[in-house]
Amino acid sequence: MSQSDIFSALEQGLKQAGSVQTPGExxxxxxxxxxxxxxxxxxxAVDDVEAExxxxxxDALREITLEGLFDPDLSFTPLLPDDESSLDRRVNALARWCAGFLFGLSYRGNFEPDQLSDEVREIVADLTELSKAELTADEAxxxxxxxxxxxxxxxxRVGVQMIFLELQPKREGPQTRETLH
Structure with missing residues (x-):
């Protein structure tokens, strides 16, 4: 299943559930x-409706996301509209993705940005700015x-990988995580 198919399926599921969240968010x-x-x-991750x-x-999105985050080849990719979508839609989706990511980091209330390396703290600050991104008529x-x-x-994509690697405990041995089924 392609990124575009996953995005569309999640978008439809969220709408049917009555959620105001976007797939990217x-x-x-x-x-x-x-x-x-x-x-x-x-x-x-869906806090405005019953997610049953x-x-x-x-569950599938979680597995795909974890596979990308744990992949030694850094294959993680944010779920965003495909390149056929308007640039304005994609920029808005990226901003909502970043806002959702920041919410997810702080969801349990135990995220301590002061404990992060300077480089990762800067990435979090940049993601905060990106969560406000919008496209002007000139830029469009x-x-x-x-x-x-x-x-x-x-x-x-790379910044999130760096955040994940810094926040997750180091794995022992050559295998980074067990295979999920």
């Missing part, structure tokens, strides 16, 4: 929660806006 929240506690149940109808989708027409957006997504 939900994935961001889940990812932030998993950075603090990788055993976190995924239903907690979304259980299967959220600029050729460089697409490249800028791609760079921001890559920054978020």
């Amino acid at each position: 939900t994935h961001g929240t889940l990812t932030g929660m998993l950075c603090i506690d990788h055993e976190q149940p995924p239903a907690a 109808n979304l259980t299967t989708a959220l 027409d600029a050729d460089s806006a697409e490249a800028d957006y791609a760079e921001l997504v890559e920054y978020v």
